[in-house]
Amino acid sequence: MSDVKLTGIAKSYGGSPVLTDITVDFPSGSFTSLLGPSGSGKTTLLRIIAGFITPEAGQVTIGGEDVTRIPVWARNIGMVFQSYALFPHMNVRDNVAFGLGRRGVKGAEAKRRVDEALEMVRLPGFAERLPKQLSGGQQQRVAMARAIVTGPKVLLLDEPLSALDRRLRQEMQVELLSLQREIGVTTIFVTHDQEEALTLSDQVAILDRGRIVQMGAPAAIYERPATRFAAEFLGDANFFAGLVEGGAITVAAHRISAPGLPEGREVTLAVRPEKISLDATHENQVRAKVLNAIYAGANLTYLMEGPGGQRLKVFAQNSDGVILPNGAEVTLSWPAAHTILVEG
Amino acid sequence: MKAFGRVYLCLLIFFLYLPIGVMIAMGFNASPYYQLPFEFSTRWWHELWQNAELLEAGKNSVIVAIIVTLIATPVGTAAAVALHRREFPGRNFLRVMLLPPIAIPWLITGTAMLVMFYWSGIGRGFHAMLIGHVALAIPYVVLVVSTGLQTIRQDLEEAAMSLGATPLFAFFRVTLPLLTPSIIGAALFAFAVSLDQFVISYFLATPGYTTLPVKIYSAIRKGFTPDINIISTVLLLASMALVLIYFIFSKFGAKDVRR
């Protein structure tokens, strides 16, 4: 078991920075998601950890050993690629045994470990097939088996589930998680799917334009996003901006308060759509007009026009079968405790 | 409209193959002056085997083509791998530099080689032809192998490296086996380019050393007999066979990688 530490990593292409001063700790045995939109640098970061890219500045250590200058083939990592990258001219056994062979494990010992790994990904009996004879989900499992069979110090996953359809993806998420728990390998997972990041990870790192804007446990990030970007990228959010006077801001004659507001400063507050109720039970209250109701069976999404013509999004449970008509005027309210102060 | 299209295509194919068919037939016509009506004879087939000069030129052509293939294939493959799999400044410039041997009329390249080789003391003949043919074949090899490389995902080599393979091992164990059909295709191409090459050979040939196309050309200009038709037929069928083998190979190769 090894932890992975990045210190002050920087990388640029053609003068424009892709990663700036990245310092992160991936504890031993943890499952971390790198979450961000395309172009945020998450894949570059993963490839730096793998050793495909040498950073311009900073240090990568795996299990306490500085590997910054060590090439990828000597780092003892396991990696699963977006396309799986199974060798099309080798059967499943040869694919899985490839890394063992590079480490001098041959013959009966190699066979035993390949079979064991295929057992773990629930593909026993597929050893003699060629990759093109397997389904997408099965190829994905072979790629997993190939990456873990050598007992790597760290497992790197580059959007490995994005090629699968929704149902299979959810199934594979569960399997991936239980497999990771079973072998306990430090895992770093790149994704742009926020739901996937929340379900799988011990911790999530949100990247934006080459910087880690927030890192923490999924619930902590969701409930307390530090920046407007984090609030929007992970889940939905409504924003209010204003000057803090007397512990609250004023938006078109409505006062909105939140814990710990700095007096006399311009601030941005965020509220999750599901924290808002369609009545006046909480302390922060605004009047709003229904623009559109989107019906989705178990729940409803209202698009509303709030104070000052601001657009608001509200999630409601479909508990009483009532759908507010377009144009209806309602009072919305939410607790001050769920109003989050975010950076611009 | 659709029927018209088919008729048109058939007429076009007739036009393309008509002279070839006539030429082949004339090789089996008894008259030495190509007189009609047609009278079947294998006389010129037998004459050909008496024509030592023509046979010698044919042997030279095949030997040159084999050596050209053996040189141009690895050299061109290496360049294709570098152009496709490695980042370095000036890559696009080097890609463009492959075009002159293909695009500039061979008359210009051929006379330029004549001037340079004569002047520098390299001279003409077998070795000069070899230098010229390999230079013409290299761009074709690079293009064919590059097309093959494009169908092989780069992350396969990366996967191999993540599993502990050095770049060299990853190339030989992963990329090269997948590239084999393309390399065979490129080799066939190089062989055909050299075997059919006339212009360059013409300027680099010496009275004592010629290849088949050069010999055919001088025969046509000096007055000829139907044994020229026979050897031309052989040359024609040889290159057609090469191209057909190439088509079959490239098709199999593509299928294998895509699925």
Added chain:
Amino acid sequence: MSAGPATTAPALNMGGRRLPPWVATTALLLPAYGWLMIAIFLPLGAMFLFSFMTATPIGTKEIGYTFDQYKIFFTQPYMWQVASWTFQIAFATTLICAVTGFLAALALARSGLGRSQWVFLILILLPFWTNGLVRIFSWTMVIREGGFLDAVVQFILPEAASVGFLYSRPAIVLGLVHGYLPYMVLTCYIAISTIDDAIVEAAESLGARWWTILGRILIPMAAPGLIAGSVLIFVPVVGAFMEPRILGGPQGVTLGTVIEDSFTQGFNWPQGAALSFMLLAVVLAIFATFSGVLRRNAEL
């Protein structure tokens, strides 16, 4: 943490002795580009130098440098005539190839041939990969006086005079069209086959008839293929010498044959070099003009 794949981690660190990447890149590229340098680019440079010499440097002859070789079009007005013939032949060949080749590509792509498209395409392309010299030679069997064409005509009309036209400029054009037509079919076919059927169907649904579809959709969209094909035919044709020699006979004087003669007969290499370079300038100008279209076409 149960029986996971065992946790061996043998020493893989091979120490710091790695060559910088440019060494491998250079090693891969050097043979190919070194070869091209020696066999293509240095010769072109040498020929450029030659084109300024007063005479072929043989033996102990005194060699001077001059621009005179480039003045041939003024010292020998006959050369204008030769250039004019050359370009007439090249334009005629390109035009005929463009029309017949475009129609062939259209017929290939849009005649509902299905899988047999490939058979037709290979049949059309196959002669292109055979020896050009042999194919030109084969035409002499057909169009000479008393050749195959005459035999066919006289079979139908026993009293007809000979229609053989070997040793004429039309014969040269015929041979060149035969030689280069497959190029045009291929480039046009690639361009046309990328046109979505739905575009043509959309035009039909809007009431367009076939001539509108041809003129407003197919030809404009296939234009890159037509241009690429035309360049790829025009360039080698202006430099042709073997075809005019064999099919044109005494009529077949072109820039190509004049260059050939100055190297093989007249032994006036500086003159041939200067002509070659003027021809090369024309070729490069054509490529420069159409480089955008050609590049886009290559990406298809």
